[in-house]
Amino acid sequence: MTKEKVTQEAVLAALSQVHDPDLRKDLVALNMIQDLKIDGSDVSFTIMLTTPACPMKDRMKNDAMTAVKALPGVKDVTIKMDANVPSDGRARGLLDVPVRNAIAVASGKGGVGKSTVSVNLAVSLAQSGARVGLLDADIYGPNIPTMMGVEKLPPPTDTKLVPAEAYGVQLMSIGFLVKPGQPLIWRGPMLHSAIRQFLTDVLWGELDYLIVDLPPGTGDAQLSLSQSLALSGGLIVTLPQQVSLDDARRSLEMFRELNVPVLGIVENMSFMELPDGSKMDIFGSGGGEKLAAETGVPFVGAIPMDASVREGGDSGQPVVVAHPESAVAKALKAVAEDLAAKISLAAMRQENLTPIEFV
Secondary structure, rough: OOOOOHHHHHHHHOOOOHHHHHHHHHHHOOOOOEEEEEEEOOOEEEEEEEEEOOOHHHHHHHHHHHHOOOOOOHHHHHHHHOOOOOOOOOOOOOOOEEEOOOEEEEOOOOOHHHHHHHHHHHHHHHHOOEEEEEEEEEOOOOOOHHHHHHOOOOOOOOOOOEEEEEOEEEEEEHHHOOOOOOOOOOOOOHHHHHHHHHHEOOOOOOEEEEEOOOOOOOOHHHHHHHHOOOOEEEEEEEOOOHHHHHHHHHHHHHHOOOOOOOEEEOOOOOOOEOOOOOOOOOOOOOOOHHHHHHHHHHHHHHHHHOHHHEEEEEEEOOOOHHHHOHHHHHHHHHHHHHHHHHHHHHHHOOOOOOOOOOO
16 A cells, blocks of 8 residues: 655645634745645644734644644644744834834823733733833833832943843833932923933844833823834723723823824723632723723723732732733733734734724
8 A cells, every 4th residue: 555645735735724813814825834844754844923922823733733634644743833023114213123013001190000011011922932122111100120120221332221131021211220219300302302312322132022111191201202113003001990091092092193003902900809709890890891992992901900910010020920820910911912913913914003903
């Protein structure tokens, strides 16, 4: 009996039946199959994702494994998962090295956990294997150094500041450059200059994602950032209560006025899970979803209240590092994966992120 010969054409035909659920095309059409090798009955290849934070990567790997193993003559299948994050196509001439995607995290008011979300998003993306930077643009209230557990910057080069690094994330903050507790009583032009310098005078490495933690409100810092750095999109953080929602709506409309796509709304401190399994709505319920529905923006996650979030912020250990299996860490990771998928989808659709419908 003659053994069936495995061919490249047959393997690609099988893989053309496997689809990326987000991009809604097959892996072959998306040019995701690379380094295909056939050695007798053994097949190996790489699935090149558009983001290492792809929430569907395990499903795609399993589907590809099943499809190829079903071919006559195939005995063993080896699949390597890799990623090449596409750029949003926006020109960022101020930066010496490419930042492929820049995401601003905003809120209308303080105290809603915007910096907590920013930190944990950045660390989650870095944990997935992405190259991530975190820029603390909250000039008047810089909390990122404390929340990331970093006290000072590395020594500078002759011409540039070197960003600090923690948990695989490059980070920069005005908090590294002033004495603890020192107030910054700056007018708009000084703030604008500082934000520009954080982009031009810092030796950022090549980044797949730059997460920018904005200060509360819709003032000088937001305008300066949008004028200095082309943003891929913005994320709105709110509490469920009406006062927070009113301010969050202003931030959302600010992004629209600046022609920045709004990637979604996150409802932080959404509920507290009690020991008996029931949930307590400390700040109300459903506000974030309601705002999303009213504005036509995706609702991308409800983050529960958890004391470990506060403890992690105070100790410099983000909750996705200190308690990765907790409900709050899993919710934050899901938000990071959702944003990464949306950015990849937009980049694949049209090479740059102009406002499109996100689902």
